[in-house]
Amino acid sequence: MMVSDYLAVVVLILGAIFFLAGTLGLLRFPDVYTRLHALTKADNVGLGLIVIGLGITSESLVVAGKLLLIWLLVLLAGASVSYLIARAALHKGIRLWKR
Amino acid sequence: MQTLYISLALFLLLNLCAGMWRVLRGPSPADRMLAAQLFGTTAVAVLLLLAQGSAAALRDVALLFALLAAVTAVAFVKRAWPETDVEHDGE
Numbered sequence: 251m252m253v254s255d256y257l258a259v260v261v262l263i264l265g266a267i268f269f270l271a272g273t274l275g276l277l278r279f280p281d282v283y284t285r286l287h288a289l290t291k292a293d294n295v296g297l298g299l300i301v302i303g304l305g306i307t308s309e310s311l312v313v314a315g316k317l318l319l320i321w322l323l324v325l326l327a328g329a330s331v332s333y334l335i336a337r338a339a340l341h342k343g344i345r346l347w348k349r
Numbered sequence: 350m351q352t353l354y355i356s357l358a359l360f361l362l363l364n365l366c367a368g369m370w371r372v373l374r375g376p377s378p379a380d381r382m383l384a385a386q387l388f389g390t391t392a393v394a395v396l397l398l399l400a401q402g403s404a405a406a407l408r409d410v411a412l413l414f415a416l417l418a419a420v421t422a423v424a425f426v427k428r429a430w431p432e433t434d435v436e437h438d439g440e
Contacts, residue, residue, distance in 0.1 A: 273365075328386075
């Protein structure tokens with residue numbers, strides 16, 4: 251194993267931890283808006299770290315570029331989707347969580 | 350490396366199973382939809398991990414999943430859960 255492989259292992263495991271955090275947040279947080287916050291962590295950072303980890307060890311630049319493009323698509327989609335869902339929830343009259 | 354990819358994919362799959370609880374429970378339709386969004390992203394990650402080792406075609410499947418997840422959410426907001434002018438919370 252080369253140095254880049256070890257780096258990839260660390261980054262991949264970090265990404266999986268972010269996915270775990272996102273799932274836990276989705277299960278534990280009290281209302282739609284806070285769950286949205288947890289979801290975007292898994293979407294953006296979790297997938298981003300996994301893409302970076304896979305990109306480091308990928309066989310060619312083409313594959314790495316494709317991985318990056320998939321991540322960018324998920325980023326764009328995630329941003330617009332969270333905006334739409336949060337706005338719809340607010341207009342529906344779902345109250346913000348207060349302690 | 351292959352072992353790591355497979356075990357990480359398995360771990361993400363278990364995450365997905367845990368997220369199922371929110372789909373069953375989730376008070377509002379939006380909560381269920383958020384869980385479905387998380388499933389979409391997790392599925393993309395799983396497919397990318399599996400594609401790295403053997404089947405490179407799975408990368409295209411992951412791309413399709415990312416696209417479909419976005420379309421699903423937009424369709425949900427526009428069609429299945431449309432904004433009616435019921436009560437407008439000005440908070």
